[in-house]
Amino acid sequence: MEQEVRYLCHQEFGAPKEVVQLQKKTISKQLLESEILLKILASSINPADLITITGKYPIKPMLPCIPGNECVARVEGIGSGVKTLAVGDLVVPFRSGLGTWCSHGVFNAADWFRIPSTVDTVAAATLTVNPPTAYRMLKDFVTLKPGDTVLQNAANSAVGQIVSQLCRKWGINCVGVVRHRPDIDTLKATLRGLGATEIYTEEEFAKTEVFSDTLPAPKLALNCVGGESAETLLRDVAHGGTFVTYGCISTRNTSIPASVFIYRDIKCCGFWRTNWTRENHGNPERVHMLKDILAMYEAGDLTAPDAELIPIEDYQKALGGVHGKKCIITYE
Structure with missing residues (x-):
């Protein structure tokens, strides 16, 4: 047959x-x-x-x-x-x-x-590309606790939206940056509804003092844009924080001053889900992660x-x- x-x-x-x-x-x-x-x-x-x-x-x-x-x-x-x-x-x-x-x-x-x-x-x-990307970046680079802050650009992307939802589930502040567009107010409301603590346009974020005693500087920043957007994120990463790049949709390189490494002790690294999957094919944590993500979908914690x-x-x-x-x- x-x-x-x-x-x-x-x-x-x-x-x-x-x-x-x-x-x-x-x-x-x-x-x-x-x-x-x-x-x-x-x-x-x-x-x-x-x-x-x-x-x-x-x-x-x-x-x-x-x-x-x-x-x-x-x-x-x-x-x-x-x-x-x-x-x-x-x-x-x-x-x-x-x-x-x-x-x-x-x-x-x-x-x-x-x-x-x-x-x-x-x-x-x-199920198997964007949710694991967001999940692993929040789990593998920094030990985040409720009340900590994550900062990300392209917060409206598929990964960005999942990051916001996971942060809400785990009690983590999530500040997102997006490009300006005609329907920006609607987009901001949508992303806040998914779990973002605050949403700024690139221009707003560049000129705003976002972090304070009530909203601590981010221990983790997630970059998938590159170029000037990434460089602006770096400005606000907490001392000893981690800056993870998982994409470069602008196709522009990111310039990182030596002071970021020397005086602020920020760790800059990359994440590629394909490589993580290959290296962890038989790791029980991979099955646990997928079951955890599925449970969050079933419970309504993920959309x-x-x-x-x-x-x-x-x-x-x-x-x-x-x-x-x-x-x-x-x-x-």
């Missing part, structure tokens, strides 16, 4: 809208003992996916390539040796680079993680990002992005 598959593929590196194509093929439903057949329900598009397609990401896949690292899928068949999953289970990837922009696929069962059937589709499809579900046939729209929303490919 065979299964028809619709999938996105690129045979060369380049601009995603130019090199990615929609294709069809058939795959056998006859499974090896360790394999599972999955019906992909929804696949998210992340910036790293698009950078990978251009060939500029640190990891280059072999071509031709089905992109995608994140999705939610239903198990439709299992090999004779699969004991941890059953037909009907919902699963998400437990490893990067599986190629998730497809309607169906045959995969190794060990590369997938079972989740409760009650999880919202958007939350499930976006799935605002998303637009886009049929795979409209993949050009999905690759182009929708302002202010996470693009998620669907297959029905």
